[in-house]
Amino acid sequence: xxxxxxxxxxxxxxxxxxxxxxxxxxxxxxxxxxxxxxxxxxxxxxxxxxxxxxxxxxxxxxxxxxxxxxxxxxxxxxxxxxxxxxxxxxxxxxxxxxxxxxxxxxxxxxxxxxxxxxxxxxxxxxxxxxxxxxxxxxxxxxxxxxxxxxxxxxxxxxxxxxxxxxxxxxxxxxxxxxxxxxxxxxxxxxxxxxxxxxxxxxxxxxxxxxxxxxxxxxxxxxxxxxxxxxxxxxxxxxxxxxxxxxxxxxxxxxxxxxxxxxxxxxxxxxxxxxxxxxxxxxxxxxxxxxxxxxxxxxxxxxxxxxxxxxxxxxxxxxxxxxxxxxxxxxxxxxxxxxxxxxxxxxxxxxxxxxxxxxxxxxxxxxxxxxxxxxxxxxxxxxxxxxxxxxxxxxxxxxxxxxxxxxxxxxx
Amino acid sequence: xxxxxxxxxxxxxxxxxxxxxxxxxxxxxxxxxxxxxxxxxxxxxxxxxxxxxxxxxxxxxxxxxxxxxxxxxxxxxxxxxxxxxxxxxxxxxxxxxxxxxxxxxxxxxxxxxxxxxxxxxxxxxxxxxxxxxxxxxxxxxxxxxxxxxxxxxxxxxxxxxxxxxxxxxxxxxxxxxxxxxxxxxxxxxxxxxxxxxxxx
Numbered sequence: 131x132x133x134x135x136x137x138x139x140x141x142x143x144x145x146x147x148x149x150x151x152x153x154x155x156x157x158x159x160x161x162x163x164x165x166x167x168x169x170x171x172x173x174x175x176x177x178x179x180x181x182x183x184x185x186x187x188x189x190x191x192x193x194x195x196x197x198x199x200x201x202x203x204x205x206x207x208x209x210x211x212x213x214x215x216x217x218x219x220x221x222x223x224x225x226x227x228x229x230x231x232x233x234x235x236x237x238x239x240x241x242x243x244x245x246x247x248x249x250x251x252x253x254x255x256x257x258x259x260x261x262x263x264x265x266x267x268x269x270x271x272x273x274x275x276x277x278x279x280x281x282x283x284x285x286x287x288x289x290x291x292x293x294x295x296x297x298x299x300x301x302x303x304x305x306x307x308x309x310x311x312x313x314x315x316x317x318x319x320x321x322x323x324x325x326x327x328x329x330x331x332x333x334x335x336x337x338x339x340x341x342x343x344x345x346x347x348x349x350x351x352x353x354x355x356x357x358x359x360x361x362x363x364x365x366x367x368x369x370x371x372x373x374x375x376x377x378x379x380x381x382x383x384x385x386x387x388x389x390x391x392x393x394x395x396x397x398x399x400x401x402x403x404x405x406x407x408x409x410x411x412x413x414x415x416x417x418x419x420x421x422x423x424x425x426x427x428x429x430x431x432x433x434x435x436x437x438x439x440x441x442x443x444x445x446x447x448x449x450x451x452x453x454x455x456x457x458x459x460x461x462x463x464x465x466x467x468x469x470x471x472x473x474x475x476x477x478x479x480x481x482x483x484x485x486x487x488x489x490x491x492x493x494x495x496x497x498x499x500x501x502x503x504x505x506x507x508x509x510x511x512x513x514x515x516x517x518x519x520x521x522x523x524x525x526x527x528x529x530x531x532x533x534x535x536x537x538x539x540x541x
Numbered sequence: 542x543x544x545x546x547x548x549x550x551x552x553x554x555x556x557x558x559x560x561x562x563x564x565x566x567x568x569x570x571x572x573x574x575x576x577x578x579x580x581x582x583x584x585x586x587x588x589x590x591x592x593x594x595x596x597x598x599x600x601x602x603x604x605x606x607x608x609x610x611x612x613x614x615x616x617x618x619x620x621x622x623x624x625x626x627x628x629x630x631x632x633x634x635x636x637x638x639x640x641x642x643x644x645x646x647x648x649x650x651x652x653x654x655x656x657x658x659x660x661x662x663x664x665x666x667x668x669x670x671x672x673x674x675x676x677x678x679x680x681x682x683x684x685x686x687x688x689x690x691x692x693x694x695x696x697x698x699x700x701x702x703x704x705x706x707x708x709x710x711x712x713x714x715x716x717x718x719x720x721x722x723x724x725x726x727x728x729x730x731x732x733x734x735x736x737x738x739x740x741x
Contacts, residue, residue: 170614176635182615186633189616422612422643450638459642506641506650509608513645523592534589535646536549536597 131156133435134218134226136208137234138162139171140421141402141428143190145232148432150198156436158200159226161218163207166258168194172421174261175285179292184258208235213378213395230397230435233374233385234428237367237403237419242277244348246339252361255286267360271295275348275358277336279306281449283364284323288453290360291326298329298356300336309467310449310460312488314479315500322456336361367419369404382406384417389441391431399435401427410444411462411497411515418445446516450505456484459508462498462515463490473497476525487529494520496528510535542625545669545680545691546699547598550728551721552588552690554596558682559584565670565681568655580653585667586682587648593732598690600682601648601667603627609666612643617664626669631657634664688724 133149135142138160146158169187176182195202206222211231219225239254241247251271253264272295276287279301287297299306305316320330331350338349339361347357369384380386380394384406391399391407402424409416423445433440448461463469469490477488483503489511490498496514511528514521519538521528527537560572567575567582575582586600603620607627610618617633618640620626629640631654640649641664649666657663670680678684683693692699719725 170616172614172637173635176637182635186615186635421614422639425611448642450642452636452638457638459638461642505638507647509640509642509644509649510647512642527592532590534587534597534599536589536591536595536599539549539591539597 132227132229133158133232134228134230135160135232135234136162136218137232137236137402137404138164138168138202138204139234139236139402139424140168140189141234141236141405141424141431142232143168143194144425144428145234145401145432145435146198146200148429149436152433152436152438158198159203159228160195160200161203161206161208161220161226163205163221164257164259165204167192169258170421171257174255174258175282175289177258178255178261178264178286179289181292184262187258208373210373211375213375213398216397218373228397231399232428232431232435233371233393233398233400233404234402234424234431235370235373235404238370239363239367240365242336242363242365244336244338246341246345249339249341249345250343251341251345251359252339252363254363255282256367264360264362268293268295270344271359273298273356273358274360274362275300275336275356276362276364278364278366279303279330279332280309280364280366281307281451282366283362284319284451284453286362286364287323287328290362291323291328295360296327296329298331298358299323300334300350301330301332302335304332306330307458307460309465310447311458311464311500312466314477315458315460315464315486315488315502318486318502319453319456319458322453326454367403369406369417369419371400371404382415386415390434390439391427391442392434399431401431407442408444410446410518412468416445416447418447420445420447420449422448443516446512448512450508457503457505458500459505460498460500461508461512462496464488464498464500468498474525476529478529480531483531485531489525489528491521491525494522496521504531507533507535510538514538542695543679543693544603544625544696544699545600545683546694546696547600548690548692548721549595549597550690551688551724552596552598553688553724553727554588554590554594555687556588557685557687558586558598558691559588561681561685562586562667565673566654566656566668578655580655582655583650583652583665585648585650585665587650593728593735595728595731596690598682599646599648601627602646603667603669608643608645609640609649612639614639621671624669624671624674626671627666628668628671629664629666631661631663636662636664638664640664 206220211218276299385400403419430442450459474491486502562584563582564572617630683691
């Protein structure tokens with residue numbers, strides 16, 4: 131049996147480990163355009179911040195490929211596949227035959243439509259190499275511009291503020307993290323960063339970058355101009371399945387997979403940021419491009435590829451961030467764009483303690499929450515969403531700062 | 542292998558386990574000196590109040606597979622198979638709270654700890670007192686528990702005991718057995734007090 135895994139991110143890694151638990155002898159080839167040993171992608175923002183050095187990022191030991199008898203094929207990404215011949219081909223022309231294929235190719239940053247994008251000093255923040263380039267450019271950077279008020283934008287802005295760089299964030303929508311949280315939470319989060327020197331401008335975008343080789347300023351959609359020696363694009367990601375023949379493998383935003391992470395083509399599986407399964411809170415197809423789901427999906431895909439049937443329960447959007455002394459945790463449906471009049475909302479705001487909680491219910495099922503500070507019990511709520519357990523007690527109990535898991539247990 | 546077993550129906554909420562736990566995870570090892578340590582050691586077992594103010598000792602279940610371990614970004618969380626214990630390496634932990642989002646029981650706390658690098662805030666949770674176990678001692682929370690809400694038993698034997706209890710309770714001739722009579726009375730009183738207060 132020859133397994134080919136496209137991608138050496140966490141989905142590819144957990145898949146390879148799952149395969150090896152079942153099948154000690156099958157041949158495994160891992161293909162990636164990244165040459166670093168498998169590392170923790172979310173931690174690249176800690177690298178930018180200077181909180182960790184690059185040696186802390188690998189998620190497995192340096193002997194990972196040897197230990198699991200994996201043949202790595204690094205440095206060139208897969209650009210085409212031939213489903214009739216059961217092969218995939220990389221940009222540098224190498225072709226790999228497979229019996230079972232896992233597409234764990236991840237996602238690519240969404241580009242922005244602005245002039246001067248080829249200037250130095252304009253970065254996406256997706257991998258170690260990009261962050262290392264940013265760090266090299268920090269010495270000549272006094273003003274940085276962050277495009278996008280999503281998670282990547284916030285982590286980039288936070289990291290640069292910690293490095294004492296003046297940061298301006300441009301957000302197209304009305305408040306930051308509008309995909310993840312409600313307006314109250316978004317404004318509290320914005321206030322924290324503004325208190326530490328961030329400038330936020332909402333309802334605005336960059337139209338052009340100017341400079342002599344390196345970016346020096348940006349033109350904005352309101353006609354103004356702003357100096358910047360660095361710009362970071364954080365406008366989200368899209369699944370990297372451009373090489374997948376859409377007439378042979380069902381795709382939507384991502385590659386559609388069933389409960390076993392199998393695609394519509396026999397022997398071909400998908401996992402991680404490239405895969406589209408069911409979102410538990412939304413109860414519909416959704417791409418949740420987050421690290422813990424990639425790890426879980428890779429594991430399920432690997433077991434199924436090696437012949438051990440294992441079902442995946444669906445994904446849940448969720449995130450946790452610590453910024454200065456403020457902690458934010460959010461999961462499921464909280465943003466106004468994900469909720470409607472059928473939802474019931476409960477919230478508690480304690481300005482003195484700096485805490486805020488909002489719960490979103492669909493009947494008795496918890497569908498989403500956001501917590502600002504005192505987040506230690508957040509996992510209990512996350513697991514309530516994931517298990518879709520009807521909550522029989524008053525929602526006020528879940529908002530109580532003294533809340534603990536025993537309140538959910540009937541005696 | 543013996544493991545800590547929680548019997549929540551016997552918990553009176555005295556919180557002595559929390560003190561004993563904090564002292565056991567201090568630099569000096571005794572309560573009287575631990576309170577003057579900096580950073581002050583924190584408990585890794587958390588007695589909370591249930592809906593009717595009944596006590597509930599909440600501690601790490603050392604799940605397998607452990608959701609916190611799978612969610613840990615820097616790979617600081619690992620399982621020591623010899624003691625069936627999920628542990629956090631304080632040197633590797635980056636205090637990102639990904640484990641807080643993953644733990645379905647909410648048992649992980651974040652603070653500076655006497656057993657962590659100085660000044661570093663890390664994720665802290667129950668370690669089954671493996672340092673004490675190496676010295677032949679039982680976990681501190683069990684040692685101090687006066688009511689039998691925390692016991693240190695062979696898991697198979699404890700399961701058998703519980704299975705027998707359940708079996709007896711579903712037998713046709715069974716008289717409903719109260720496995721912790723005094724505690725049931727106490728919790729009934731707490732519940733009544735709470736309901737009376739609510740109805741006022």
